[in-house]
Amino acid sequence: MTTGDDAEALSPQPAESTGLPTQLLDIFKSLAANGQITFKSQQIDDPEIQSEEKQEIAQEVFCKNRENFLIRFGRYMTAPQLNDFQSLGIGEPFKPDESLDEMCLLLDDFQRKLTTRSVCVKNRRYHAMQDLIQKGEYFSEHEMMQRAPDLYQELVGQYMTEEEKKARDTYDVKNTTFSGILMHTLEQKQREELLEGKDSQSLQIKEKVEEVEDEVPVNCRSQWGGFDDDEPVACSTSTVKHLPKISTPEYYNPAERELLRNEFMSLMQERFLSGEDSDFDYTSVDDNAMFDDLKQIEQDEEDAYFDDDEDLDDHVEMDDLKQIEQDEEDAYFDDDEDLDDHVEMDSKQNAADTSSSEDELDVYMRHLQQHPSLQPT
Template identity: 60%
Template sequence: MTTGGAEGDDEEQGNASTIPKPDLPPELMDIFKSLAENSNIVFKSQQIDDPEIPFEEKQGIAREAFEKNRENFLIRFGSHLNARQLSSFQDLAVKEPIKPDENLEEMCLLLEDFRRKLSTHSVCVKNRRYHAMQQLLEKGEYFSEHEMMQRAPDLYQELVGQYLTEAEKKARDSYDVRNTSFSGILMHTLEKKQRDELLEETQQEKEEQVEVSREQLSLADFEVPVACRKQWGGFEDDEPIACSTSRNAAARVSPNITKISTPVFYNPGERDLLRHEFLSLMKERFLGGEDKDFDYTAVDDNTLLDDLKQIEQDEEDAYFEDSDDEEELREQPAEDKEASSEDELDIYMRHLSNHHSLQH
């Protein structure tokens, strides 16, 4: 009888463990998923040789921690959430009913602190990337024409490559074989071949797009204004018209205009502006974290790239600003202080009474 009872209890426990958990809002499920994908989070203690915790188990640990205690969940995982996830957590989780060991006010303070740290970290990362870019510009190699062409060959061809003369292309692709190894020469040859193939495909696509644009403009009987037929970088009235093969320029080409593809006809001022635009776009890509082969963690987490003088100045300004506010408050008449306090209290109480957690 005892054995049968034990088996019955085991069977009931097994059935209970298979009961599906209630559905949670998709925003919270996305938070659990994001946490499980974060390799920097330690979900449970493990030995060095222990296998990696399965993805589903990590999600389960995060969800279990949330369902057990929302405040402890926020303390444990809040620093790994982004601004959108913090907002979702506040809207969906910081509300009644609460458990005896949970505190809504403390959760609100935690959320505010995490948001402030996110904002501060974002500013630090931007500043560090900017200073790293200045260092790379000074060294010259990373933002050299050859290296930028390797990172963005299609953009380079669009703004720079298609306007080069044959002599300029030859000088660009020249390689000093006397001061390098055989493997270096082989790598240079392979890179040039891959780049030339990609540029050729890009050029063919552009020519096809130009042809389509010409046909569309011909059907529409479009006429280019006289002012627009001049080269925008030119200064002479009788200067030949240069028609770019770029997608944007192709839509403006009149079918009656003869395309001059020889690069020597392009105005030097125009070419310099396009080259400057290419460099500006490559800088934006770097600052935006879009250079796939660059190790941004070596920059984003590098405190040596912080502008210490600027940080010290900001802290000093904040200190004197607080001091000025305190001085004004001390000099303020007692009646004004009381009125100001009452106004701030009224505002606080109004917002508090309208908070969604207190609505029935």
């Protein structure tokens, strides 16, 4: 039977009372915001789980078993989150059913898959971009101008003549619907109002700066390079007239304008590849295997296979060299031991021969001493 204290201990605690690092709490919050994760089984008519409850579920799973937490949520975590988990989430003490080695293997596997996924996504977006450029609509001047009006005006629009702007804004009325015409007119009006607002804001800032300059007394103004002595300083009470900004097309040759237009195109392509086009459905590209370059994938797999084969050959070759060196070393010591044995045998033989020789001499001397002629009379 579960008591009230036990039920309270099993229930998820608020984030403030857990003492967990902020990075881990941010991981729980990020997981709660992921719509692909199923936190608990629900019936069709059940109300949607709130974000706070999802965070509590993720935190509860973490506190019960960190290895199970990785198995359940690891594939939804980013590379920085996996690094934070490795440095902050798997320290001692470990529970009986937690394995440090298994958690490290899981983290390495998720990191490797993220790297592979990142390369795959970049390649898919690149091929999707080439397809969109070929079709011409998404990366047309009109569409890019709608997505980034400020950037377009800075690099392209302000250097166009009135005739070029009129030709750009001309709409094909014959081949479109009435709603399309209204949408085009509305977009053009919004773009003009946005650019006018930018110009008005810049003009107000400029006028405010000039007013501040006029309010400063002449004798209080300092000049760069001036000194604090009493020598007279030439100054003027009139405001400085700024040169007008050169923004008319005749000041720029066609090559310079084309260079700026290409720069705008490159920046828009970089925005697409980095995922900054908020109105584009990137999941239709990132999760679409149709944009994979099968030939390149086969080539990469083939290169990886031969790289592994070369590594194996190098490893075998190193093992063979080590074995040869070991065999030569063993043979050297075997020869040395045989030589020592041979020397030892020769020494023993010489000692035996010497001993035998000495024994015969002793026998001869004894016989000689016992000869009758040598005996005293």
